[in-house]
Amino acid sequence: MDRPRDPVLADAARGRILFGGDYNPEQWPEETWHEDVRLMKEAGVNTVTLGVFSWARLEPRPGAREFGWLDTLMDLMHDNGVGVVLATPTASPPPWMGRLHPETLPRDADGHVEWWGGRQHFSHSSAVYRRYAAAITEDLAARYGSHPALTLWHINNEYCTFDHGDEAAAAFRRWLRDRYGTLDALNDAWGTAFWSQGYDCWDGVLPPRRAHYLNNPSQVLDFRRFTSDMLLECFTAERDIVARHTPHIPVTTNFMPLWTGQDGWRWAEEEDVVSVDLYPDARDPLAPRSAALVQDLTRSQARGPWMVMEQAAGGVNWRAVNQPKPRGLNRLWSLQAVARGADAVCYFQWRQSRQGAEKFHSAMLGHAGPRGRAFQEVKRLGADLARIGAEVAGTGIRADVAVLHDWHAWWAGDQDGRLSTEAGADYPAVLSAWHGALWESGVTCDFAHPEHDLSGYRMVVAPQLYLLTDAAVDNLLAYVRGGGTLVAGFLTGTADQDDRVRPGGMDVRLRELFGVRVLHEWWPLPAGEQVDCEGFTGILWSEEIEAADTVDEVLAYRGGELDGMPAVLRRDRAWYFSTLPEPEALRALLARIAAGAGVRPVLDGLPPGVEAVRRGGLLFLLNHGRAPVTVPLPGRHHDLLGGAAVTDAVTLDRYGAAVLRS
Ligand code: GLA
Numbered sequence: 001m002d003r004p005r006d007p008v009l010a011d012a013a014r015g016r017i018l019f020g021g022d023y024n025p026e027q028w029p030e031e032t033w034h035e036d037v038r039l040m041k042e043a044g045v046n047t048v049t050l051g052v053f054s055w056a057r058l059e060p061r062p063g064a065r066e067f068g069w070l071d072t073l074m075d076l077m078h079d080n081g082v083g084v085v086l087a088t089p090t091a092s093p094p095p096w097m098g099r100l101h102p103e104t105l106p107r108d109a110d111g112h113v114e115w116w117g118g119r120q121h122f123s124h125s126s127a128v129y130r131r132y133a134a135a136i137t138e139d140l141a142a143r144y145g146s147h148p149a150l151t152l153w154h155i156n157n158e159y160c161t162f163d164h165g166d167e168a169a170a171a172f173r174r175w176l177r178d179r180y181g182t183l184d185a186l187n188d189a190w191g192t193a194f195w196s197q198g199y200d201c202w203d204g205v206l207p208p209r210r211a212h213y214l215n216n217p218s219q220v221l222d223f224r225r226f227t228s229d230m231l232l233e234c235f236t237a238e239r240d241i242v243a244r245h246t247p248h249i250p251v252t253t254n255f256m257p258l259w260t261g262q263d264g265w266r267w268a269e270e271e272d273v274v275s276v277d278l279y280p281d282a283r284d285p286l287a288p289r290s291a292a293l294v295q296d297l298t299r300s301q302a303r304g305p306w307m308v309m310e311q312a313a314g315g316v317n318w319r320a321v322n323q324p325k326p327r328g329l330n331r332l333w334s335l336q337a338v339a340r341g342a343d344a345v346c347y348f349q350w351r352q353s354r355q356g357a358e359k360f361h362s363a364m365l366g367h368a369g370p371r372g373r374a375f376q377e378v379k380r381l382g383a384d385l386a387r388i389g390a391e392v393a394g395t396g397i398r399a400d401v402a403v404l405h406d407w408h409a410w411w412a413g414d415q416d417g418r419l420s421t422e423a424g425a426d427y428p429a430v431l432s433a434w435h436g437a438l439w440e441s442g443v444t445c446d447f448a449h450p451e452h453d454l455s456g457y458r459m460v461v462a463p464q465l466y467l468l469t470d471a472a473v474d475n476l477l478a479y480v481r482g483g484g485t486l487v488a489g490f491l492t493g494t495a496d497q498d499d500r501v502r503p504g505g506m507d508v509r510l511r512e513l514f515g516v517r518v519l520h521e522w523w524p525l526p527a528g529e530q531v532d533c534e535g536f537t538g539i540l541w542s543e544e545i546e547a548a549d550t551v552d553e554v555l556a557y558r559g560g561e562l563d564g565m566p567a568v569l570r571r572d573r574a575w576y577f578s579t580l581p582e583p584e585a586l587r588a589l590l591a592r593i594a595a596g597a598g599v600r601p602v603l604d605g606l607p608p609g610v611e612a613v614r615r616g617g618l619l620f621l622l623n624h625g626r627a628p629v630t631v632p633l634p635g636r637h638h639d640l641l642g643g644a645a646v647t648d649a650v651t652l653d654r655y656g657a658a659v660l661r662s
Contacts (some may be wrong), residue, residue: 007591009509009572015393016046016389017338017342017344017347017388018344019046019047019344019345019346019385020045020046020048020049020346021310021349021363022348023050023349024349024353025069026054027224027351029145030072033073035074039218039370043382044379045082045346046081046082046084046455047346048059048085048350048535049087050077051070051086051087051088051227052086052091053089055092055099056094056095060094061096071143077149077151078147081598084147085150085153086150086153087156088137088154088238089136091119092121094116098563100118103126103165103166104122106121106161106162106163107163107166107168108164108628109209109481111165116163120160122161123161123168124163124168124227130467134237137306138240140248140583141241141242144247151247152273153239153246153252154236155239155242155251156220156234157254158277159253160261161231162261162611163228164207164208165473168230168649169206169290171209171218172205175222175229175230176226183199183201186205186263190443192216194216195216197619206387214417221408221409221411221415221498222497224260225413227261228263229263230559231262232263232270239251250273251272252273254276254297255274256277257277258297265406265407265449269333273302273307273421274307276294277293277308277309277310279316282324282373286436288611288624289435289436291337292330292340292439296340296403296446297342297405297447299397299446304396305393305394305396306344309332310346312325312348313347316362317359318361327655328655331377334385335384335659336461338388338615340397340613343392343613346360348363349363350363351364358616360599363620384641387643388659392618397444397615399442399446400443400600401438401444402446402454403463404450404465405449405458406449406465409430409450413466420525421523422525423541430464431581434584434586439611440587440593441594441601442602443594443600444602450462450465450476451469451475453620455479457484458598459534460476461487462487464595465488466490466491466495467497468496468507470496471604473510477508477513479593480572484573486574486575488514488575488576489577490577490580492510493510494506510634513574515546515548515576516547516576517546518543519544523543525540531567532556532557533555533557533561534555535555535585536581536585538579538581539581541568541578541580545565551570552572553570554568555568555572557579566578603619603633605632609626619659619660620659620660621657621658622657623655624655625655626654628654630649631649632649637662639659641657646660
């Protein structure tokens with residue numbers, strides 16, 4: 001089927017950035033709907049997502065259909081020029097489903113049922129759940145497929161359930177048979193000779209349920225792969241139904257940011273447009289950096305423009321302390337997402353709920369109503385997005401650096417029984433340390449899978465690919481052979497695809513590539529402990545490595561047990577870091593390597609706290625600081641946000657931004 005890759009591009013052709021949010025009108029009387037559209041227009045809202053949690057309203061009894069209210073809303077939106085992202089409601093089955101079909105409810109590793117009364121209480125493997133989900137999806141697509149308000153399908157919501165129950169166990173066994181063919185192959189892949197775990201029949205194979213002591217790590221790894229695949233089956237089943245009715249309407253599902261439960265590369269391939277929910281913490285000084293990571297990853301998954309499907313206009317209600325965003329921050333962070341490739345800025349949710357679990361979660365229209373600060377700031381942002389849309393929407397971003405990320409490496413690496421459970425040594429923390437160092441240097445980067453074609457990048461960074469397939473190793477070697485610069489962090493290339501430690505503790509070809517003769521021991525460091533190295537301080541990790549004679553450069557450990565051994569070593573264009581340099585040192589080292597590879601930051605000499613990104617022909621300058629700042633910028637430029645010319649320097653307010661055409 002010839003289906004559009006990206007609906008945002010379709011809108012981009014009309015020069016629009018999508019702006020709006022989840023709209024849950026079933027929580028409000030009909031007169032409120034009219035006030036809603038009036039205020040939406042006032043705020044420049046051009047899109048809403050309907051129906052995300054509407055299943056019980058649409059199907060109050062098994063097989064019943066109540067579409068009248070949604071008919072009215074679809075018409076109302078269309079009449080007011082607001083497009084609809086229509087969701088399938090399958091993330092929250094009605095209570096009758098769990099009551100009549102308890103097998104649709106998932107179970108955790110202890111066998112406890114996850115009951116209705118919250119949301120996401122469905123088993124991805126339940127045939128009954130899938131049947132009901134398909135039926136409501138079919139009827140929604142048939143009813144609204146030709147409605148002029150429909151712009152995009154939103155399947156389910158933040159797929160994230162794990163299930164250890166019996167139906168999932170049977171599905172897991174089917175999945176494993178497909179993967180391994182024979183029980184012998186499974187026993188081999190899982191290393192079941194260890195601890196007397198050898199399986200004599202398929203029926204004995206289970207999800208990793210609560211065990212007395214550590215679960216088999218390869219079983220855990222496969223269970224994560226299986227869970228991602230089962231949820232993906234749920235997604236594609238619904239996607240195929242809506243696509244049959246509306247081949248011209250693109251389909252998405254919203255990811256959680258850097259979420260462990262889905263192989264995001266694989267999932268993105270199945271979507272027409274990639275969307276993500278983004279909730280950085282306003283109290284976290286590293287929030288802009290963390291957001292940039294998610295934005296770069298989502299853009300890379302999308303291979304182009306993408307959508308912020310949800311963010312908060314103010315505070316959320318699920319952190320320990322939930323403060324609102326200070327004045328200006330909602331706008332700044334929204335523009336940051338656009339700078340990094342978003343063609344849609346949407347929120348959870350349009351109108352703040354008065355009841356239910358999220359009544360204290362902010363919304364575009366908060367409890368304070370249209371006079372509230374949240375709404376006033378949303379209005380300002382709507383006007384800003386309208387100002388820049390024509391020149392921004394649909395444009396791309398060029399990056400010379402790729403950061404490698406693979407969910408399978410994460411799943412295999414972050415397990416019990418590993419060498420360090422220090423939070424900083426967790427996969428996402430290490431990924432973020434490396435990406436953050438590049439972000440601090442103002443170097444724009446993409447993310448890539450280790451088996452992707454990397455030849456277009458001058459430099460590739462592999463923060464911690466603990467698990468690497470043979471194909472990925474081949475790819476990295478070919479990349480360096482082809483002239484690329486590769487920088488790898490500790491624990492890269494430790495295990496194969498089954499989580500079997502490679503002979504010698506690191507793939508032999510990688511040892512050869514980096515100039516590691518022997519990797520004697522891993523020496524993880526406790527939090528707060530540091531290791532002195534030539535020219536910098538290392539944290540979290542160290543390794544007892546013997547370098548080959550042919551290495552070109554070594555930065556050695558200084559003092560301690562590893563004195564004189566290589567902390568960082570390079571052979572030709574391949575670098576290996578056996579420790580994590582503390583942040584400033586990592587930034588400086590990476591900046592040096594990047595410069596050697598011909599990689600330039602977006603702008604030189606940026607004041608601290610200012611982020612610069614080029615998108616299309618425009619330069620975005622974002623001041624993450626709480627004080628105004630002046631950025632020297634030779635020449636004459638036009639600021640699309642301010643509508644004025646600027647010459648030789650741009651002054652940005654606290655949390656201010658400029659979008660410049662030169
Ligand atoms: C997620 C969900 C929303 C809402 C928000 C709250 O992103 O998709 O329904 O619960 O979290 O932050």
